[in-house]
Amino acid sequence: MTDDAVPAVPDLRASDADRERVADVLRDALAEGRLDMAEFEERLEATYRARTYGELTPITRDLPAGGVVPPVISLRKEAAADGSRAARIVGGEGSSTWAVAVLSGFQRRGSWTLPRRFTCLALLGGGELDLREANFAAGEVVINCWAVMGGVNIIVPPGVGVDVRGIGVMGGFDAGEAGGAGDPGAPRVVVTGFAFWGGVGVERKPTREERRRAKLERREAREEERRERRELRRAREEERRERRELHGGDPHAGPHGRREERRGHLEH
Template sequence: MSDDAVPDLRASDADRERVAEVLREALAEGRLDMAEFDDRLDAAYKARTYGELAPLTRDLPTPGATAVSFVKEPVRGGGWADRITGGEGSSTGAVAILSGFERRGRWTVPRRFSCFTFMGGGELDLREADFADREVVINCVAVMGGVQVVVPPGVEVVVRGVGVMGAFEHPRDDAPPEPGAPRVVIGGFAFWGGVGVERKLPRAERKRLKEQRRLDRGR
């Protein structure tokens, strides 16, 4: 089994409980405040794979071996080249009929991803995602439903969808794409529904900026 496959392995109840114990220890030592603890603990008990557990204790000391101590995540050099894999996508589509779907965290966006919602909703969060190619196409069909696409800063977004008593929303900012960043083309059809696109910082970057602001206020 390759190292890259390890994060996709299913976690057990014992794995989740070991991560929860690390979080409780961090709370007792003052490494986490109550809000952070609650968020991470909730995520730990909802986690299905080792890859979902790993980020919850990555910045915490973990005495002994834990469920995530052996999870080896791909090392990134900080550039977009590390996130354009040239491989296959984690999944090629999603459907929500009177229900919902989401793709978030570490996943690989395929060259073409198709999704359909009928009186339901979906979220595609690309902030932590890898990309199978330099350009990926996301085709959305929303009928009395909606799809929200979240992209990180620097990614080029092209919206080509058609809305009939519905809409395809463009990102609010018009910042130029970063060199080497992937291009995300969003198309499809919305009838009494909508497809929205928004830019958000990755969670790690938001946390870093929050901590920096806290340190600046303390000076």
């Protein structure tokens, strides 16, 4: 471990995937008789209520499976001024270092750790690397792609930098709008390799948490719009009620109590 890397602080925010792993450990403990139903329900409620590693870790401390282990975090990244998630996902050991698809496909997604260098081969096949919920073993990681009559698609979250340096022969490497330096303190993904009659593409998509937040914001906006419409209807009803009371029950009555004639109608 380097001098600038220490175990994660307890108040580091936990992910939905971390909470689900703890919940799986609790379910196994219930099935094995290590917990009774009351203890299981109490701990499960605490699991879904937890927001940090410090709150999650004690829940499974006395069980054989440890639930979650806080990742190793780079203090340089933790000190990023913007405090974004992209600045806090650097650290840990790589979950795997390669993937191969020959007349088939591969996929890496969910909670995993991208090592400093990852190699993938797509021969008459295809693969997908989804980095939206991933950790990064270093501030800069290299994905070496070989696509021969096949393709590789790489999905990165907002904020992460992307640098594409691959070579294509009757094929290509394309970062589209995903290319760029990324946010300050965020990790950077360097995509290299060779594409022959194939392609390697990089696209940027929001994380599950960002999609959930956007959905919640849209829902709140719709609720606010409904409240405004209800208030408008209520105000109109109140106005009509006051006019009826003022003019003897006729909401169309004029200032002298008579029903006002429509504009343009001849008076008799």
